Amino acid sequence: MDRLNEKVKRCWNIASVSDDEGEIILYGDVESQQPVDWWTGEPVPGMFITPEGFMEDLEAVKNKSKITVKLNSCGGDLYTGIAIHNAIKALPANVTVIVEGIAASAASVIMCAGDTVQVYPGSLVMIHEPACTVIDYCNRDDLKQIIKMLEAGIDAAAAVYNQKTGIEVDTLKSMMHKETWMTGQEAVDKGFANELITGADVNMALEGKEVLMVAGVRHNVRGLHIPENLNITRISAQVSEKTAPCAEIDKPGDNAGELKEGGTAEMYNSIDELRAAMPDLVSQLETSAAEAAVAQERERQQRIDEIAASVADTALVNEAKYEKPCTAEQLAFRAMQRQAQLGAQHLQNVTSDNAESGVQDVQAVNAPAEQPKQLTKEERIAMGRADAKAALNKKED
Secondary structure, eight states, X not given: OHHHHHTOOOSEEEEEOSSSEEEEEEESEEOSSOOBOTTTOOBOOSOEEOSTTHHHHGGGGTTOSEEEEEEEEOOXXXXXXXXXXXXXXXXXXXXXXEXXXXXXXXXXXXXXXXXXXXXXXXXXXXXXXXXXXXXSOOOHHHHHHHHHHHHHHHHHHHHHHHXXXXXXXXXXXXXXXXXXXXXXXXXXXXXXXXXXXXXXXXXXXXXXXXXXXXXXXXXXXXTOOOOTTSOOEEEOOOTTOOBOSXXXXXXXXXXXXXXXXXXXXXXXSSHHHHHHHOHHHHXXXXXXHHHHHHHHHHHHHHHHHHHHHHHOOHHHHHIIXXXXXXXXXXHHHHHHHHHHHHHHHHXXXXXHXXXXXXXXXXXXXXXXXXXXOOOOHHHHHHHHHHHHXXXXXXXXX
């Protein structure tokens, strides 16, 4: 990662050109601070204009009578743009801003710091309403505060544009609401620029929908709505491009203010290319990924152990752990399915056994004949006497 950071250079240049002349070069996105990679915590390579060090660098030109600002930026953080605008505006020098490519969003606010703004016919100027990202739970009052913040930003930007152009604030707010794009001549016509530079023009190409190449610098235009009628070459995204838009700026001299190749942050098409270039970084990432995978696996098995007793099926638990890995929730579902299958099989077995036993062919047995009544001793003696008397009578006959 240290090798990568060595290539990330400050993407502005403020320097003394002569005893009474200074130069400020602003190429890149306007950010409130240097972006960092969420994974590594290291600075993100790219072209970023931030307050970090910018105000200190202005000391080099604070006593100059003439300052030229060369601008090529798609903007970014509005309040950083306003701060830079105010800092340049506060300089005692006569300031000329040259839009060498694009001045969009917060960069258009910086542009308005110029006493004179010069544009090429192919330069682009864009103004729009500020926006913000909300990643949180918000109630109605929270959202009202966010709206107030955005409205304050609209008012601040409109005031800057009004001071530069003389256009009514309400008209400017309407233009911002519609996201107004202007070519060089249109910017002059509306008062955002003062002079049109003839001769050389700006080369622009839109790569896909998110990258605008302007004067050799790649700008992220995600979320912006570039009109179809602008004279911009439209090509498919250059997925094989290996260099990110970070350039190193020469110190003033014979070629003061020019951007040169170098200080680029490499991008790679495969893990093998990245490993060859930065083996230590790849090793760190792989180790971190392995540790995360081990921790995740331990947690999965621990949660399965917690419900193993309720599953009461050792084979099913082992299968969930090793043979057919799944989560504890999936194991619980499998156990429910297994119980349902076992219940259905039990009913089927009972039905089959009954059918094979022939029980359905068994007939009911008739009730036994009624048993004779048991006689008492006296009844038996009386009956015997009656039988004897009957026998005597039969003999006499």
